[in-house]
Amino acid sequence: MNALSEQILSELRHLLSEMSDGGSVGPSVYDTARALQFHGNVTDRQDAYAWLIAQQRADGGWGSADFPLFRHAPTWAALLALQRADPLPGAADAVQAATRFLQRQPDPYAHAVPEDAPIGAELILPQFCGEAASLPGGMAFPRHPALLPLRHARLVKLGAELGAMATLPSGHPLLHSWEAWGTSPAAACPDDDGSIGISPAATAAWRAHAVTQGSTPQVGRADAYLQAASRATRSGIEGVVPNVWPINVFEPCWSLYTLHLAGLFAHPALAEAVRVIVAQLDARLGVRGLGPALHFAADADDTAIALCVLCLAGRDPAVDALRHFEIGELFVTFPGERNASVSTNIHALHALRLLGKPAAGTSAYVEANRNPHGLWDNEKWHASWLYPTAHAVAALAQGKPQWRDERALAALLQAQRDDGGWGAGRASTFEETAYALFALHVMDGSEEPTGRRRIAQAVARALEWMLARHAAHALPQTPLWIGKELFCPIRVVRVAELAGLWLALRWGRRVLAAGAGAAP
Numbered sequence: 001m002n003a004l005s006e007q008i009l010s011e012l013r014h015l016l017s018e019m020s021d022g023g024s025v026g027p028s029v030y031d032t033a034r035a036l037q038f039h040g041n042v043t044d045r046q047d048a049y050a051w052l053i054a055q056q057r058a059d060g061g062w063g064s065a066d067f068p069l070f071r072h073a074p075t076w077a078a079l080l081a082l083q084r085a086d087p088l089p090g091a092a093d094a095v096q097a098a099t100r101f102l103q104r105q106p107d108p109y110a111h112a113v114p115e116d117a118p119i120g121a122e123l124i125l126p127q128f129c130g131e132a133a134s135l136p137g138g139m140a141f142p143r144h145p146a147l148l149p150l151r152h153a154r155l156v157k158l159g160a161e162l163g164a165m166a167t168l169p170s171g172h173p174l175l176h177s178w179e180a181w182g183t184s185p186a187a188a189c190p191d192d193d194g195s196i197g198i199s200p201a202a203t204a205a206w207r208a209h210a211v212t213q214g215s216t217p218q219v220g221r222a223d224a225y226l227q228a229a230s231r232a233t234r235s236g237i238e239g240v241v242p243n244v245w246p247i248n249v250f251e252p253c254w255s256l257y258t259l260h261l262a263g264l265f266a267h268p269a270l271a272e273a274v275r276v277i278v279a280q281l282d283a284r285l286g287v288r289g290l291g292p293a294l295h296f297a298a299d300a301d302d303t304a305i306a307l308c309v310l311c312l313a314g315r316d317p318a319v320d321a322l323r324h325f326e327i328g329e330l331f332v333t334f335p336g337e338r339n340a341s342v343s344t345n346i347h348a349l350h351a352l353r354l355l356g357k358p359a360a361g362t363s364a365y366v367e368a369n370r371n372p373h374g375l376w377d378n379e380k381w382h383a384s385w386l387y388p389t390a391h392a393v394a395a396l397a398q399g400k401p402q403w404r405d406e407r408a409l410a411a412l413l414q415a416q417r418d419d420g421g422w423g424a425g426r427a428s429t430f431e432e433t434a435y436a437l438f439a440l441h442v443m444d445g446s447e448e449p450t451g452r453r454r455i456a457q458a459v460a461r462a463l464e465w466m467l468a469r470h471a472a473h474a475l476p477q478t479p480l481w482i483g484k485e486l487f488c489p490i491r492v493v494r495v496a497e498l499a500g501l502w503l504a505l506r507w508g509r510r511v512l513a514a515g516a517g518a519a520p
Contacts, residue, residue: 007472008502009269015491015498016255016273022193022246026479026488027233029055029062031241033077034179034201035226038208039239042085048239052078053090060101063485066425067383069108070118072142074485075101076128083135099135107142113150115339116380119484120177122150122338127180150338155181157336162187171296172197173334176244177484179205190218191295193246194225198293200241201484203229234475234490243487249284250292252277253305255495260312261394261438262499263506278313281306289321299333300325301381304347311354319355322348329361333381341380342369343388350395366392374407375415383480384424390435393442404446412439413458420465429478430469431493433462434500441503456511463504470501 018024032052036045055062055078062078063071079098085091108114109125125144132141158174158181168175168188175188175197182188185206188196196202207222229245230238256277259265265274284290289303303321310317325331331348333341345365352359371377376392377385389412397403415436421428422436437459444455476493479486 004470005502005505008498008505009267011473012259012264012495012498012502013270013273015495016252016270016277019248019252019255019277019491022228022232022248023251024234024490025232025242025245025247026475026477026490027051027235027237027240028200028243028483028485028487029074030077030485031199031201031204031243032239033074033081035204035241036239037077037081037084038179038204040208042088045239046088047237049082049085049088049091051235051237051240052081053088053094056094056097060097060099061105062098064425064479067486068105069114069116070383070482070486072102072105072108072144073118073121073124073128076125076132080128080131102142103140105142107144109144109146110142111146113146113338115378116383116482117338118482120180121484122147123154123177123180124484126151171291171293173297175199175202176296178202182206183209185210185213190221190225193228193293193295194218194221194223195229195245195295196222198244198246198296200226200229200243200245204241243483243485244292246293247489247492248293249281249290249302249306251489251492253281253290253302253309254489254492256309256312257305258438258492258496258499260308261390261441262434262503263441264499264502265312274313278309278315282310282315282317285310285317285321287318287320289324297334298324299344300331301333301341301344301347304331304344304351307351308347308354311351317355319352319357322351330365331362339380342366342376342378343381343391345369346376346388346392346395350391350398353395353398363396366396370408373411374405375411379482381482383482383486384429384432384435386422386424386432386435386439387480390438393439397442397446402446405443406451408439409443409447409451409455412436412443413454416458416461420461420463422462424480428465429480430466430497430500431476431478431480433466434496434503437462437500437503437507441507456507459504459507460511463501463508466501466504 039045061071062074075098082091082095126147129143170189170191176199178188178196179201196206203222203225207219210219229241232245233240233242285306289298290306291298291302307317330340331345333344345362349359349362349366369378375385376388379388417428419428421433423429423432440455444452476488476490479488481487
């Protein structure tokens, strides 16, 4: 066990030291399909097309059947890209299967828009419907009518902004979905990394329009960006790209925050790697806050997590950066967003409490946004209820040593699967099991002996499950984070997995040493 703990710390140290390359993000069906469609040359992207076909599920769609809401964008994108690749092996069959899938699926946007709809759905999906209208059998496809007024409102607002400034500023949030509305390359300009809105799909679309319209001075930078983004997937296939990149603020921020949840933030073995990242964040955090990447618009979520990390490191950051996103007693992730994010407000609450600022309204909002079991599952940035639940428990308990929540504890323990893990889909995942352990770690501190024994038993079962599945330097594969489709920020998830395993190991050792119910 000691050897494994040391190996975990070594791998964590290595992961933290790598976080200066823009970030590591798993491959995206949606963005790869869009990039292939905009690329125009099928023959020099055959490997990427083969990868795309290989991701199709047995039912004809793309994406996890556990989370059907996030399957429409990748399936539409793949279908339209493969329409152009008919000569390639398997392409025609994939198109037929995708067509049947889309025609059979219930339309989640027939009457209303779900709270956790993927990013840009109101712009992306109606555009796909328009493109598909000319396909054979197109009349039977879903039409997503509830999204149409939202798309219209977005385009009206966009038109007003473009009318006022001609070109959207680099890093504007709407640039992230440029592929769904942009036609004039002059209305956008690549950022310092060469991207349009840190989106491979948007960048590929902008590049195609720029080449067609003879506006080519920046095309080389867009090409370099797409190549770098492709490398970030670790797929080794040119043309296979992630859903978002770079994530050079989000990746280190969330990783250090996760270390805190596991009790690892101040571990001596990680001290130097943590110090380097903290110094970078301290230098980067300005009065307007931070976004997921250096050259993207600031948002409340990244700003709040950065504030948490800096506070935990003993710095004294100003709360002003977070106040820009405050409307009444709530925090919006981005100004003008369709609906508030529960996890953004959870993170704002945690930051405010660490800073010693009043947060009664935010706390009330977080408490009110539970399901009947006392857990948090109304989340727009992550598909699993275990993510916001772990973070909410940490935020609500911050500065309150006697904080207890029997209802949430009972629900969390009851949700443990027979195999010892946790998962919102049909199977347990390492990432979600780690989140459950982070929540139990906080709850254990204020429980009575009976409750602590129940927790210790659950942790022992989780540890057994994790040990059976742990492999050094394994790459996480399950996409659970919400973008235009579900995606996997590889290092962020791997840090969570390792931190969860380290916590369970340490917990187990203390339980053995002191008897059931010992605290980690």
